Amino acid sequence: MKRIQLAEDLEFSQIIHGLWRLSEWNMTTKQLVTFIEECIELGITTFDHADIYGGYTCEEIFGKALAFKPELREKIQIVTKCGIKLKSAKFPELKMNHYDTSKEHILMSVNNSLKNLQTDYIDLLLIHRPNPFMDPKEVAEAFNQLQSEGKVRHFGVSNFLPSQFNMLQEHLNTPLVTNQIEVSPMQLEHFEKGTVDLLLEKGIAPMIWSPLAGGQIFTSQTDKAESIRTMLGEIAAEIGANSIDEVMYSWILAHPANMMPIVGSGKIERVRTAVESSRLSMTAEQWLRIYVAGMGHSLP
Numbered sequence: 001m002k003r004i005q006l007a008e009d010l011e012f013s014q015i016i017h018g019l020w021r022l023s024e025w026n027m028t029t030k031q032l033v034t035f036i037e038e039c040i041e042l043g044i045t046t047f048d049h050a051d052i053y054g055g056y057t058c059e060e061i062f063g064k065a066l067a068f069k070p071e072l073r074e075k076i077q078i079v080t081k082c083g084i085k086l087k088s089a090k091f092p093e094l095k096m097n098h099y100d101t102s103k104e105h106i107l108m109s110v111n112n113s114l115k116n117l118q119t120d121y122i123d124l125l126l127i128h129r130p131n132p133f134m135d136p137k138e139v140a141e142a143f144n145q146l147q148s149e150g151k152v153r154h155f156g157v158s159n160f161l162p163s164q165f166n167m168l169q170e171h172l173n174t175p176l177v178t179n180q181i182e183v184s185p186m187q188l189e190h191f192e193k194g195t196v197d198l199l200l201e202k203g204i205a206p207m208i209w210s211p212l213a214g215g216q217i218f219t220s221q222t223d224k225a226e227s228i229r230t231m232l233g234e235i236a237a238e239i240g241a242n243s244i245d246e247v248m249y250s251w252i253l254a255h256p257a258n259m260m261p262i263v264g265s266g267k268i269e270r271v272r273t274a275v276e277s278s279r280l281s282m283t284a285e286q287w288l289r290i291y292v293a294g295m296g297h298s299l300p
Helices: 029-041 058-068 070-075 103-117 136-148 162-170 195-202 213-219 223-239 244-254 268-279 284-295
Strands: 003-007 010-013 016-018 046-048 077-082 122-127 152-158 176-182 207-209 260-263
Touching: 003 176, 010 077, 029 058, 029 070, 029 268, 058 070, 058 103, 077 103, 103 122, 103 136, 122 136, 122 176, 136 152, 136 162, 152 162, 152 207, 162 176, 162 195, 176 195, 213 223, 213 244, 223 244, 223 284, 244 260, 244 268, 244 284, 260 268
Parallel strands: 016 046, 016 260, 046 077, 077 122, 122 152, 152 176, 176 207, 207 260
Antiparallel strands: 003 010
Protein backbone atom coordinates (compact mmCIF):
# COMPACT_ATOMS: atom_id res chain seq x y z
CA MET A 1 0.00 0.00 0.00
CA LYS A 2 1.36 3.39 -1.00
CA ARG A 3 1.86 5.82 1.87
CA ILE A 4 1.09 9.54 1.56
CA GLN A 5 3.10 12.10 3.51
CA LEU A 6 0.78 14.86 4.76
CA ALA A 7 3.30 16.44 7.14
CA GLU A 8 6.77 15.70 8.40
CA ASP A 9 5.33 13.53 11.18
CA LEU A 10 2.04 12.42 9.59
CA GLU A 11 1.69 9.65 7.01
CA PHE A 12 -1.55 8.03 5.79
CA SER A 13 -2.30 4.87 3.87
CA GLN A 14 -3.43 6.03 0.42
CA ILE A 15 -6.64 4.07 0.83
CA ILE A 16 -8.55 5.11 3.95
CA HIS A 17 -11.35 3.31 5.74
CA GLY A 18 -14.46 5.34 6.58
CA LEU A 19 -16.70 4.68 9.59
CA TRP A 20 -19.75 6.71 8.58
CA ARG A 21 -22.04 3.67 8.71
CA LEU A 22 -20.30 1.76 11.50
CA SER A 23 -23.41 1.82 13.70
CA GLU A 24 -25.36 -0.01 10.97
CA TRP A 25 -22.94 -2.92 10.67
CA ASN A 26 -24.04 -4.54 13.95
CA MET A 27 -20.55 -5.80 14.74
CA THR A 28 -19.60 -6.94 18.20
CA THR A 29 -16.54 -5.25 19.68
CA LYS A 30 -14.49 -8.38 18.98
CA GLN A 31 -15.71 -8.51 15.37
CA LEU A 32 -14.77 -4.86 14.90
CA VAL A 33 -11.28 -5.51 16.31
CA THR A 34 -10.87 -8.33 13.80
CA PHE A 35 -12.08 -6.06 10.99
CA ILE A 36 -9.61 -3.32 11.95
CA GLU A 37 -6.80 -5.89 12.05
CA GLU A 38 -7.79 -7.17 8.60
CA CYS A 39 -7.67 -3.61 7.24
CA ILE A 40 -4.21 -3.15 8.73
CA GLU A 41 -3.04 -6.41 7.14
CA LEU A 42 -4.22 -5.04 3.78
CA GLY A 43 -2.14 -1.90 4.38
CA ILE A 44 -5.02 0.38 5.41
CA THR A 45 -4.00 2.13 8.63
CA THR A 46 -6.01 5.37 8.42
CA PHE A 47 -9.58 5.51 9.74
CA ASP A 48 -12.01 8.37 9.08
CA HIS A 49 -14.64 9.48 11.62
CA ALA A 50 -16.83 12.46 12.41
CA ASP A 51 -18.47 13.33 15.70
CA ILE A 52 -21.94 13.18 14.12
CA TYR A 53 -21.61 9.78 12.43
CA GLY A 54 -24.28 7.32 13.46
CA GLY A 55 -26.15 10.02 15.37
CA TYR A 56 -23.08 10.64 17.54
CA THR A 57 -22.47 6.91 18.17
CA CYS A 58 -19.78 5.68 15.77
CA GLU A 59 -16.77 7.12 17.60
CA GLU A 60 -17.86 5.40 20.80
CA ILE A 61 -18.29 2.06 19.04
CA PHE A 62 -14.79 2.36 17.55
CA GLY A 63 -13.40 3.45 20.92
CA LYS A 64 -14.64 0.26 22.55
CA ALA A 65 -12.60 -1.71 20.01
CA LEU A 66 -9.49 0.32 20.84
CA ALA A 67 -10.08 -0.23 24.56
CA PHE A 68 -10.50 -3.96 23.93
CA LYS A 69 -7.12 -4.06 22.16
CA PRO A 70 -5.15 -0.90 23.07
CA GLU A 71 -2.07 -1.83 21.03
CA LEU A 72 -4.05 -1.08 17.86
CA ARG A 73 -3.89 2.67 18.55
CA GLU A 74 -0.21 3.03 17.70
CA LYS A 75 -0.72 1.13 14.43
CA ILE A 76 -3.38 3.46 13.05
CA GLN A 77 -4.12 7.11 12.28
CA ILE A 78 -7.45 8.54 13.42
CA VAL A 79 -9.19 11.34 11.52
CA THR A 80 -12.31 12.97 12.89
CA LYS A 81 -14.41 16.02 12.05
CA CYS A 82 -16.43 18.63 13.89
CA GLY A 83 -18.49 21.70 13.12
CA ILE A 84 -21.95 20.25 12.37
CA LYS A 85 -24.73 20.22 14.97
CA LEU A 86 -27.66 17.86 14.42
CA LYS A 87 -31.10 18.14 15.97
CA SER A 88 -30.93 15.31 18.50
CA ALA A 89 -30.97 14.42 22.17
CA LYS A 90 -27.46 15.88 22.29
CA PHE A 91 -28.67 19.30 21.11
CA PRO A 92 -32.42 19.36 21.91
CA GLU A 93 -32.55 23.16 21.76
CA LEU A 94 -31.78 23.33 18.04
CA LYS A 95 -34.48 24.47 15.65
CA MET A 96 -32.56 23.09 12.64
CA ASN A 97 -29.35 21.27 11.78
CA HIS A 98 -26.62 23.85 11.51
CA TYR A 99 -22.90 24.60 11.62
CA ASP A 100 -20.90 25.73 14.65
CA THR A 101 -17.22 26.55 14.26
CA SER A 102 -16.90 28.59 17.44
CA LYS A 103 -13.88 27.97 19.64
CA GLU A 104 -16.17 26.66 22.38
CA HIS A 105 -17.83 24.11 20.11
CA ILE A 106 -14.58 22.89 18.53
CA LEU A 107 -12.99 22.34 21.95
CA MET A 108 -16.10 20.59 23.26
CA SER A 109 -16.33 18.36 20.18
CA VAL A 110 -12.70 17.31 20.38
CA ASN A 111 -12.94 16.52 24.08
CA ASN A 112 -16.02 14.39 23.39
CA SER A 113 -14.27 12.63 20.50
CA LEU A 114 -11.24 11.84 22.66
CA LYS A 115 -13.50 10.41 25.33
CA ASN A 116 -15.59 8.39 22.87
CA LEU A 117 -12.60 7.10 20.91
CA GLN A 118 -10.80 6.29 24.17
CA THR A 119 -7.58 7.87 22.98
CA ASP A 120 -5.32 10.69 24.19
CA TYR A 121 -4.87 12.32 20.79
CA ILE A 122 -6.38 12.70 17.34
CA ASP A 123 -4.01 12.54 14.39
CA LEU A 124 -6.05 14.86 12.17
CA LEU A 125 -9.04 17.08 12.93
CA LEU A 126 -11.14 18.47 10.07
CA ILE A 127 -13.73 21.24 9.99
CA HIS A 128 -16.58 19.23 8.47
CA ARG A 129 -18.23 21.89 6.32
CA PRO A 130 -17.50 25.52 5.40
CA ASN A 131 -19.55 27.71 7.70
CA PRO A 132 -20.86 31.02 6.27
CA PHE A 133 -20.81 32.38 9.84
CA MET A 134 -17.26 31.19 10.56
CA ASP A 135 -14.92 33.43 12.53
CA PRO A 136 -11.50 32.18 11.39
CA LYS A 137 -9.80 33.79 14.40
CA GLU A 138 -11.86 31.59 16.74
CA VAL A 139 -10.98 28.51 14.73
CA ALA A 140 -7.31 29.47 14.92
CA GLU A 141 -7.52 29.94 18.69
CA ALA A 142 -9.13 26.51 19.08
CA PHE A 143 -6.53 24.84 16.86
CA ASN A 144 -3.65 26.48 18.73
CA GLN A 145 -5.01 25.36 22.09
CA LEU A 146 -5.69 21.80 20.95
CA GLN A 147 -2.22 21.47 19.47
CA SER A 148 -0.47 22.95 22.50
CA GLU A 149 -2.39 20.56 24.77
CA GLY A 150 -1.33 17.59 22.62
CA LYS A 151 -4.94 16.65 21.85
CA VAL A 152 -4.72 17.11 18.06
CA ARG A 153 -1.58 16.67 15.98
CA HIS A 154 -2.69 18.23 12.67
CA PHE A 155 -5.63 20.04 11.11
CA GLY A 156 -7.50 20.14 7.81
CA VAL A 157 -10.90 20.85 6.32
CA SER A 158 -13.65 19.04 4.45
CA ASN A 159 -15.75 20.22 1.49
CA PHE A 160 -13.98 23.61 1.30
CA LEU A 161 -13.77 25.50 -1.98
CA PRO A 162 -10.49 27.32 -2.79
CA SER A 163 -11.54 30.73 -1.44
CA GLN A 164 -12.76 29.14 1.80
CA PHE A 165 -9.58 27.10 2.18
CA ASN A 166 -7.34 30.14 1.63
CA MET A 167 -9.44 32.34 3.93
CA LEU A 168 -9.05 29.94 6.86
CA GLN A 169 -5.40 29.18 6.16
CA GLU A 170 -4.58 32.90 6.25
CA HIS A 171 -5.52 33.01 9.94
CA LEU A 172 -3.76 29.82 11.08
CA ASN A 173 -0.28 29.33 12.50
CA THR A 174 -0.21 25.73 11.29
CA PRO A 175 -0.77 24.50 7.72
CA LEU A 176 -3.96 22.73 6.73
CA VAL A 177 -2.73 19.31 5.61
CA THR A 178 -5.75 18.08 3.60
CA ASN A 179 -9.19 18.88 2.24
CA GLN A 180 -11.66 15.99 2.25
CA ILE A 181 -13.76 16.42 -0.89
CA GLU A 182 -16.25 14.42 -2.94
CA VAL A 183 -14.77 13.15 -6.21
CA SER A 184 -15.94 10.43 -8.58
CA PRO A 185 -16.64 10.16 -12.31
CA MET A 186 -20.17 11.30 -11.42
CA GLN A 187 -19.00 14.22 -9.25
CA LEU A 188 -16.49 16.58 -10.88
CA GLU A 189 -17.35 19.77 -8.97
CA HIS A 190 -13.93 20.13 -7.36
CA PHE A 191 -12.18 19.91 -10.73
CA GLU A 192 -14.53 22.51 -12.18
CA LYS A 193 -14.31 24.94 -9.23
CA GLY A 194 -10.53 24.86 -8.86
CA THR A 195 -10.25 22.90 -5.62
CA VAL A 196 -8.05 20.20 -7.14
CA ASP A 197 -5.92 22.89 -8.83
CA LEU A 198 -5.35 24.63 -5.49
CA LEU A 199 -4.36 21.39 -3.76
CA LEU A 200 -1.91 20.60 -6.57
CA GLU A 201 -0.49 24.11 -6.29
CA LYS A 202 0.09 23.69 -2.56
CA GLY A 203 1.19 20.05 -2.74
CA ILE A 204 -1.67 18.97 -0.46
CA ALA A 205 -3.11 15.47 -0.88
CA PRO A 206 -6.92 15.41 -0.69
CA MET A 207 -9.03 12.78 1.02
CA ILE A 208 -11.85 11.62 -1.26
CA TRP A 209 -15.28 10.73 0.03
CA SER A 210 -17.90 8.83 -1.97
CA PRO A 211 -15.42 7.61 -4.64
CA LEU A 212 -18.11 5.20 -5.89
CA ALA A 213 -20.71 7.99 -6.10
CA GLY A 214 -22.65 6.60 -3.17
CA GLY A 215 -23.52 3.53 -5.24
CA GLN A 216 -25.38 5.59 -7.86
CA ILE A 217 -23.06 4.35 -10.57
CA PHE A 218 -24.49 0.86 -10.10
CA THR A 219 -28.18 1.79 -9.82
CA SER A 220 -28.93 5.08 -11.55
CA GLN A 221 -30.72 4.84 -14.90
CA THR A 222 -29.89 8.38 -16.05
CA ASP A 223 -28.17 8.88 -19.40
CA LYS A 224 -25.12 10.20 -17.55
CA ALA A 225 -24.81 7.14 -15.30
CA GLU A 226 -25.29 4.74 -18.21
CA SER A 227 -22.65 6.56 -20.26
CA ILE A 228 -20.17 6.42 -17.40
CA ARG A 229 -20.92 2.73 -16.75
CA THR A 230 -20.29 1.92 -20.40
CA MET A 231 -16.96 3.73 -20.36
CA LEU A 232 -15.93 2.12 -17.06
CA GLY A 233 -16.69 -1.28 -18.60
CA GLU A 234 -14.53 -0.49 -21.63
CA ILE A 235 -11.62 0.63 -19.45
CA ALA A 236 -12.03 -2.41 -17.18
CA ALA A 237 -11.48 -4.69 -20.17
CA GLU A 238 -8.45 -2.66 -21.27
CA ILE A 239 -6.62 -2.59 -17.93
CA GLY A 240 -7.61 -6.02 -16.61
CA ALA A 241 -9.93 -4.87 -13.83
CA ASN A 242 -12.36 -7.34 -12.30
CA SER A 243 -15.18 -4.80 -11.87
CA ILE A 244 -16.12 -1.21 -12.57
CA ASP A 245 -15.66 -0.28 -8.92
CA GLU A 246 -12.01 -1.30 -9.26
CA VAL A 247 -11.79 1.05 -12.23
CA MET A 248 -13.33 3.91 -10.23
CA TYR A 249 -10.84 3.46 -7.40
CA SER A 250 -8.01 3.21 -9.94
CA TRP A 251 -9.22 6.44 -11.56
CA ILE A 252 -8.94 8.21 -8.19
CA LEU A 253 -5.55 6.68 -7.35
CA ALA A 254 -4.08 7.51 -10.76
CA HIS A 255 -4.51 11.27 -10.36
CA PRO A 256 -1.27 13.23 -9.74
CA ALA A 257 -2.77 14.98 -6.69
CA ASN A 258 -2.15 11.82 -4.59
CA MET A 259 -5.86 11.45 -3.88
CA MET A 260 -6.76 9.20 -0.93
CA PRO A 261 -10.13 7.45 -1.47
CA ILE A 262 -12.24 6.56 1.56
CA VAL A 263 -13.80 3.09 1.51
CA GLY A 264 -16.96 3.13 3.59
CA SER A 265 -17.90 -0.55 3.65
CA GLY A 266 -18.07 -2.92 6.59
CA LYS A 267 -17.47 -5.88 4.29
CA ILE A 268 -13.81 -6.81 4.08
CA GLU A 269 -14.34 -8.17 0.53
CA ARG A 270 -15.22 -4.66 -0.68
CA VAL A 271 -12.23 -3.24 1.15
CA ARG A 272 -10.04 -5.79 -0.66
CA THR A 273 -11.53 -4.64 -3.97
CA ALA A 274 -10.31 -1.11 -3.27
CA VAL A 275 -6.86 -2.39 -2.33
CA GLU A 276 -6.74 -4.58 -5.44
CA SER A 277 -7.37 -1.52 -7.60
CA SER A 278 -3.95 -0.16 -6.62
CA ARG A 279 -2.34 -2.86 -8.78
CA LEU A 280 -3.96 -1.44 -11.90
CA SER A 281 -2.32 1.01 -14.26
CA MET A 282 -4.28 3.65 -16.18
CA THR A 283 -3.00 5.90 -18.96
CA ALA A 284 -3.76 9.62 -19.10
CA GLU A 285 -6.01 9.03 -22.10
CA GLN A 286 -7.99 6.33 -20.31
CA TRP A 287 -8.35 8.64 -17.31
CA LEU A 288 -9.63 11.45 -19.52
CA ARG A 289 -12.07 9.19 -21.35
CA ILE A 290 -13.74 8.52 -17.99
CA TYR A 291 -13.63 12.23 -17.14
CA VAL A 292 -15.29 13.13 -20.44
CA ALA A 293 -18.01 10.54 -19.81
CA GLY A 294 -18.61 12.24 -16.47
CA MET A 295 -18.76 15.70 -18.07
CA GLY A 296 -21.24 14.52 -20.67
CA HIS A 297 -19.51 16.37 -23.50
CA SER A 298 -16.19 16.40 -25.30
CA LEU A 299 -13.11 18.28 -24.16
CA PRO A 300 -12.97 21.81 -25.62
